[in-house]
Amino acid sequence: MGMLLQEEAELSTAINSQTLMGECIMEKKGISGAEAVVLSLLAEGVECVFGYPGGAIMPVYDALYDYRDRLQHFLVRHEQGAAHAAQGYARVKRRAGVCMATSGPGATNLITGIADAMIDSTPIVCITGQVGKHLLGTDAFQETDVIGISMPITKWNYQVTRAEEIPEAIAKAFYIAQSGRPGPVLVDITKNAQTEIFDFQYRKCTKIRSYFPKRKVDLSAVERAAALINNAERPFMLIGHGVVLSGAQAEVKEMAEKAGIPVASTLLGLSAMSVHHPQYVGYLGMHGNYGPNVLTNECDVLIAVGMRFDDRVTGRLDGYAKQAKVIHIEIDPAEIDKNVKTEVAVVADAKEALQALLPLLEVKRYPEWMAKFKECDATEREKVILKDFAPTTSLPKMAEVIRMLSQMTQGKAIIATDVGQHQMMATRYYEFDEPYSNITSGGLGTMGFCLPAAIGAKIGCPDRQVVAVIGDGGFQMTLQELGVIMQYNIPVKILLLNNNFLGMVRQWQQLFFERRYSSVDIQNPDFVKLAESYYIPARRVDNREELGKALEEMLNSQSAYFLEVMVEKEDNVFPMVPSGASVAEIRLE
């Protein structure tokens, strides 16, 4: 006992201080906490912030005024828009997006976006104002326990109550948001901390002793994985958001080509591999392609890279890949064996793991196995795809619109989607041919995500065409962000696929609730007039003859453009793995 205590006491010397900070990269004497917030953001290389002012964050907004030439602030119209815009920005820029809000309602309005960023591993830094320290816990005006509310949906959060804490808190925030498996962080800053004067020094955070964001690649695990792959008869690779986040697209391609492995993508992995690549076999999940779903239950080695076996991908777990030996390459140790038991786990960054794995792989070809995917493709084409393009009315179908968009942009646009049928159709039929092009809300399925996320993406990537593909329902959840497009001239192209229904819910009601259409028949405003009221050029199309021209006009527009396409009302998305069914029970009609 005595010995134990003595040895354990050595801990404090064994691990260094709690947080390691780098060199001082910026300093300024006698400034306010609010100015320190702005300087800290500049020190992190932040170029823009999405936010909304209010009482408890006013000192920071006052400081922003002085730095408005160096740090652009985009005034959103609802704080949810700020969080989603920061997400869209982060996805294309591959660095943390920043959003800002006042206390109370400002902060609570961020919550949906934070939850979305958490489940989809998107790095965002949220800064919220808070009432003065002396008022904490008194139910003061606009006091909300944001730290408590955001705790389960942030990777890390912290309340700053003294100006001196600001630089370190922000440095930690950026470090945590962007390292390892990325995610949202929130720094809540009391008003007194914003007004206090102190000597500012900024150091980047380089390490936190209790935080192990990433592991070295375990070569013995990689060797075991290679042995399994080299001896496989029907290997199958699944790629997810982790491939996008680590930038492992080239490694995935090389592996697929060298080892002859068919590759399928999750919803968030889309665009990591060109859909035209011969080894690419399609997309997984509830409304993904037929082959990748059913053949999951026929492969003998399943190599999952940077994905988390979400239930929308696996369907019923006891009917998922039971025959396969699973290799899971994943940065987050908590994902290993969470849903699917693995044979070999490589806990590492996807790019680094694949780089280690590649030289160990033998050159292989699996013509018969690949042919099975082709057979499934043929079945899907016959049973689903042909129908998706077969007109039944004069109104175009969603698939037709997306295919035309895809052809006209050569698969090179950034496609932001909302949630519903149009999302599934866009991700099924847009032929992604450029990485970092798919921006969608996967894990949370947040309606209203698309418009602000597209705005953030366009700001992050002004040189690329950004198209927001939105449903008539979801558009109305965040359409106020048209104001941002108007005010800052952001040339986002908005393609509204209007079926005058909450289509996806209607589809479920049709298939699983005996067509009892309960509250899905949505009465819509005149969307074109609405867009025009924001001075955005707008057009409505309700026939296939005009569609091509209208899309062309939209894509060629130098400014933002709003195109509403009236689409077939009761179209359904297939294939479909009904919830609770196994991937093998996928329905084609």
Add this chain to the structure above:
Amino acid sequence: MQALEENQQRYTVSIFTEDKVGLLSRITAIFTRRKINVDSLTVSETENKGISRFTVVIRTTPDRIGVIVRQIEKQVEVLKAFYYSDEQIVYQELALYKMPTEAFAGSQVVEKIIRDNYARVITIEPEFIVIEKTGHEEETMKLFNELKPYGVLSFVRSGRIAIAKPMKLLKVHLEELENISAF
């Protein structure tokens, strides 16, 4: 003691964390989110300054416990978390019993109960006496049941505290984590 449902086992989870405000909520949320009842929870400082130890007793199934502990470990300010079955730890609870002083008057019975249960009297006041007993839940409850006929005014039992039998030190675990990590 709470009954175990099918497949469930009792686990003691030891969590070493930075001493930070809010971690308690972060950790308990991991259990409550999964509808896992926390039987007891104790937080204390460790021999290492600035590092706290959470001792949490929960019931769950063998296939879930690892997943849950990894979710705990994933929290930025958690250094390391371990889980143990009862056989892998030395554990104790502390109970206090407030009795009317008159229960002791004129009879040796209560004193005998205290002695037989290896409990001790820690305070004697004109009106009441406080008895202390350390032991496992069954033992502290046994004493409670024996004292009950003589009038227990108040009874309180602490959460479980536990020390693991395996000799591997936290320091070594953390060094291992350092070694496999890339920063």
